[in-house]
Amino acid sequence: MASSTLSRNITTILNSRNDPLRVLATTADVIKRAQYVSIDLKRVQTVAQVLSLRPVPVPSWNFEHHFFDGTEKTVTYIFLLDALNFSFWGEPKWRVNHIKENVDGYWALSASLKRAAEKDKHFLDADFLATISPEELARVLKGNVEIPLFVERWRNAQELGRVLRDHFGGSAANLVERAGADAPSLARLVAENISSFNDTTLYKNRPVNLFKRAQIIVGDLWGSFGGEKWGEFKNLEDLTAFADYKLPQILRAWGILNYAPALARRVDAKKTLAKDSAEEIEIRASMLWAVELLRHALAQHGRELTSVQMDWFLWSSSQRNVKGMKPYHRVRTIYY
Template sequence: MVVRLELDVSRDPLRVLESTQPIVEQARLVRIDQQQVQRAAALIEGLPAPTADWDRMLHPISDDPAKLANLVLVVDALNFCFWSLPGSDRPRWQVTYQGTTYDGYAALAVALRRAVEGGYPLWDGDLLGTITEAEVTELLAGDSGSEAIPLLHARMTHLREVGVALVERWDGSFLHAIRAARGSAPRLVAEVLRALPSFRDTAPWGQREARFYKRAQILVADVFGAFAGQGLGAFHDLDTLTAFADYKVPQVLRQFGVLSYEPDLAGKIARCELIPPDSDEELEIRASTVWAVELLRQELSRRGRPTPSYAIDWALWQAGQSLPANTDPYHRTLTVYY
């Protein structure tokens, strides 16, 4: 089925939709099923409206807004790649905190919370700017017998980059960047992209550049959640954010029938083979994810339930936490962007 993509440029200030539209329209490996978009919209319509939430029992927190802003930034500087490489016979990286064992993103959140509660000042730009790989290893130590967190050296590099930006650009706190954005989500995304190269989630596609900005966009959404959408967390244009193209959301969209993969790609994913970063396979999966959520947004709006893309993304991600055991696996791309 040919997908008709309608773009409202006023809703796309970061040009994520514009830059990914031709990838979807010319896709050979991934398809969006418009009829299944309508069916999935009906399912989402029946779910409780997702809320912006920064789980204060899970994440590192502070009553000091300047420290809290920095902690949110640190979390999303590290918010990528929590799965084990194929062939491992050990559990993927996991962290036990207060008697409960977590993996994935939740393990990152509690590992950082554990560090803050233990007296480690993760909000301190001077400390982050000189952090060592040994210190990052200790911060993100997993349970005995589980895999180490992947891409550890990159995580150290990201934390150092954050530390330098905090000290040299933001006078010690990300709070200053948030205030300077004056309530504009894309303006804050743009500032993050200028200051932190590790958030510049783009890829070449022919003579063009595809933009995704997954971690930069989710950082702004997390600021919204951490400050409960009030004061520093109030953004008047948060609804211009797109889906946060990762590996869990396309898995859920595929389970719903919204996305389908051609047989060779489906086989690679079933065998947990690595999909190279910036490959046609990866770009079509990510671009189709962004546009599938945009089509869901359009369909929900037609149904009288306007729902922004970030909220649809959250609903799909939450649904992905309770998929049946026999669900097709997610694609695996070793990358720092998601």
């Protein structure tokens, strides 16, 4: 259960922050009733003080591993990328060769889709995606082993193509434009129209909104287009961080997140947690609120960052060897 001080801090942030997707409100309820995960406010303040004394670099968009031509095709590429952007962990890790180097995880996915888009001008057409065969997608994602949850990724690719073809004139750009350049509206529109992005769950019979991949589409469009054209959004600050499995890992290494002993043993032993279990939901909700609290603490030191920028910084940091880094939690799911 959350301490009274933590509850007050959460209430303060909720009262000062727009939350149109109700991600913060619904996850705050999880924090207040959590049994397996806790947030250390003293560590939040300590880490914020340390970060305030040095640069907090927000990574720029990586054009080497992403497709970009500045047209509507790039918009569809981002949608497809994030439709398939989940659950990369496994032994051995799925890897592909890209420009004479082996890359894994997200970078392997982005590079594989980039290569396909550059090789076949019809690859990003909604009609093609709507009917893409398992064999065609397998060739695109060919690596040292089969990518985890391949069948689910194939279904997501087809669903994306069908939705764009049947409801948005075959164009992801049309979907983006329908949101009126409003960041939360686009995330909501994506989640409402494409079921694989509708990242919600129940915690003790109460609804919880997470919307990891629906929100990350907005962030990726903003990053790839440099805040212009289909990447120009108002209210970007109303998005939250993206609840995945890498950010909890680094926040735990920094002492901000703490797991109950039994959960810590399972995570550290790389045991798979059940999807939609209380443990999984508490980890994701606590990660979101840890980022919010850290962002708020940094602002008190004069360092203003959006949750999206904080997410990018933390995710980039998690890719390096961090002292005290333990395994990330494992859940087989299409949502992250």
